[in-house]
Amino acid sequence: MDSNRFNRDAWDKIATSRHRWFTPADARQIDAARRGDFSIRLTATKPIPPPWIGDVRGKKILALAAGGGHQGPILAAAGADVTVLDFSQCQLAIDRKMASEHSLEIQTIQADMANLVDLDDCCFDLVINPCSVNFVADVRPVWREAARVLKPGGVLVAGLIQPINFLFDPVKRDRGKLKVRFRIPYSDLDLPPDELEQTIGPERPIDFGHSLTDLIGGQLDAGLMLTDIMEDGWGGDDPLSDRIATFLATRAVKPASVLI
Numbered sequence: 531m532d533s534n535r536f537n538r539d540a541w542d543k544i545a546t547s548r549h550r551w552f553t554p555a556d557a558r559q560i561d562a563a564r565r566g567d568f569s570i571r572l573t574a575t576k577p578i579p580p581p582w583i584g585d586v587r588g589k590k591i592l593a594l595a596a597g598g599g600h601q602g603p604i605l606a607a608a609g610a611d612v613t614v615l616d617f618s619q620c621q622l623a624i625d626r627k628m629a630s631e632h633s634l635e636i637q638t639i640q641a642d643m644a645n646l647v648d649l650d651d652c653c654f655d656l657v658i659n660p661c662s663v664n665f666v667a668d669v670r671p672v673w674r675e676a677a678r679v680l681k682p683g684g685v686l687v688a689g690l691i692q693p694i695n696f697l698f699d700p701v702k703r704d705r706g707k708l709k710v711r712f713r714i715p716y717s718d719l720d721l722p723p724d725e726l727e728q729t730i731g732p733e734r735p736i737d738f739g740h741s742l743t744d745l746i747g748g749q750l751d752a753g754l755m756l757t758d759i760m761e762d763g764w765g766g767d768d769p770l771s772d773r774i775a776t777f778l779a780t781r782a783v784k785p786a787s788v789l790i
């Protein structure tokens with residue numbers, strides 16, 4: 531199965547669904563961002579610490595796999611020069627609609643986050659990547675491409691799902707019970723056929739649970755230096771998030787010069 535194509539179609543459907551489960555920025559957030567008062571969320575509930583990105587006025591920002599109208603419009607309203615890249619045209623359409631409704635300048639590019647051929651080396655001050663690498667089978671090319679397009683001294687901020695999130699039987703977890711069932715790395719595609727059919731679908735993309743070696747070691751191998759982390763949970767009554775963080779956000783810098 532071509533998981534990328536399946537997931538792109540699923541995200542097109544999610545973007546246009548009545549049951550869309552992520553929220554674009556609202557007018558109040560956009561107005562506040564114009565006054566310099568803003569925060570963006572890359573994981574389920576907590577915003578990233580504002581000092582991680584600082585004053586974004588005039589900064590070139592790539593919002594990587596960030597269609598859907600949350601991060602792009604807020605950063606553009608705060609004065610950044612924003613490019614939103616996503617493989618889903620319908621997700622990007624939400625950013626374009628918000629840009630036109632709020633008179634914001636936002637460039638949109640439809641592309642796979644693992645292959646940024648249309649973007650030059652060293653052209654962004656900041657790459658922000660909301661939780662999305664759980665939708666690709668191999669995360670390392672994403673970090674290599676993000677590192678390539680960053681200017682020396684530029685920053686990658688990424689939202690990640692922690693490996694532990696993928697260990698447990700999902701049906702039992704919904705009933706409040708935690709039973710270890712899977713291994714990391716995890717892939718929905720390894721489920722038995724009948725279960726796979728109930729797990730993925732037109733509005734349910736294929737999920738991949740990566741190891742910390744790939745999520746964090748992959749950023750380091752791409753030449754980035756980790757400077758801070760933040761943890762987060764699902765919120766609500768998820769029994770696992772009650773006990774341990776299920777999300778991670780990382781801040782990493784592309785060194786200004788090569789260290790020997």
Ligand SMILES: C[S@@+](CC[C@H](N)C(=O)[O-])C[C@H]1O[C@@H](n2cnc3c(N)ncnc32)[C@H](O)[C@@H]1O
Pocket residue numbers: 534537541552553571572594595596597598599600601615616617618621641642643644660661662665666
């Ligand atoms: C959970 S959403 C995150 C963005 C959203 N703005 C939010 O509220 O955080 C994940 C996004 O990743 C995008 N995506 C998933 N796989 C991708 C890929 N291989 N290349 C580009 N975009 C991808 C989806 O289309 C979707 O817009």
